[in-house]
Amino acid sequence: MTDDASHSDHLKNHEPRPRFDPMSRLVRRSDFLRLAKGRKAVTSGFVLQALRRPADVTDQVDGGTVRTGYTTSRKVGSAVERNRVRRRLKAAMSTVAPQRARANHDYVLVGRRQALTLPFEDLIEDLDRAFIKVHTSKRPRHDQTRHRDGTQA
Numbered sequence: 001m002t003d004d005a006s007h008s009d010h011l012k013n014h015e016p017r018p019r020f021d022p023m024s025r026l027v028r029r030s031d032f033l034r035l036a037k038g039r040k041a042v043t044s045g046f047v048l049q050a051l052r053r054p055a056d057v058t059d060q061v062d063g064g065t066v067r068t069g070y071t072t073s074r075k076v077g078s079a080v081e082r083n084r085v086r087r088r089l090k091a092a093m094s095t096v097a098p099q100r101a102r103a104n105h106d107y108v109l110v111g112r113r114q115a116l117t118l119p120f121e122d123l124i125e126d127l128d129r130a131f132i133k134v135h136t137s138k139r140p141r142h143d144q145t146r147h148r149d150g151t152q153a
Helices: 002-012 031-035 053-059 081-099 119-134
Strands: 021-027 039-042 046-054 067-071 106-111
Touching: 031 046, 031 067, 031 106, 046 081, 046 119, 067 081, 081 106, 081 119
Parallel strands: 021 067, 067 106
Antiparallel strands: 039 046, 046 106
16 A cells, blocks of 8 residues: 555656657747747757747646657758758657657757768767757756855855
8 A cells, every 4th residue: 555655656746757749749930939048959960959838838738748840941951851851850859759858848850951961870869868968957956056165055
């Protein structure tokens, strides 16, 4: 009986499990602009932008769903090349996101020309590292902060 109680307490203290649904796409320009202000991880093949969804948007979207958006500039190349970059990024995202994406977060992948020639395994590794980077806090935890004189805060 105590095992069941501790298990339910454990579940209450964690975020809902993220659901990666490839159909949960960002399509509105305002969403893309909002994510441009979020955390970024830059690689040779893409830029990953991530931001936790505001409460008002989360209420409108199914809780725990991960939303993604994909974009490429005309600088990347012709329409055929831009579409190929987006397809490769979508495939990489469907591989990595189920393990790395967080619930109630939105992500945008901005494709770069290098994504055309980068081996797919490298693209996946870069995306995995990018997810870790955007979800790693730059701020020290409160128990790790120190004053100038070296004493613990």
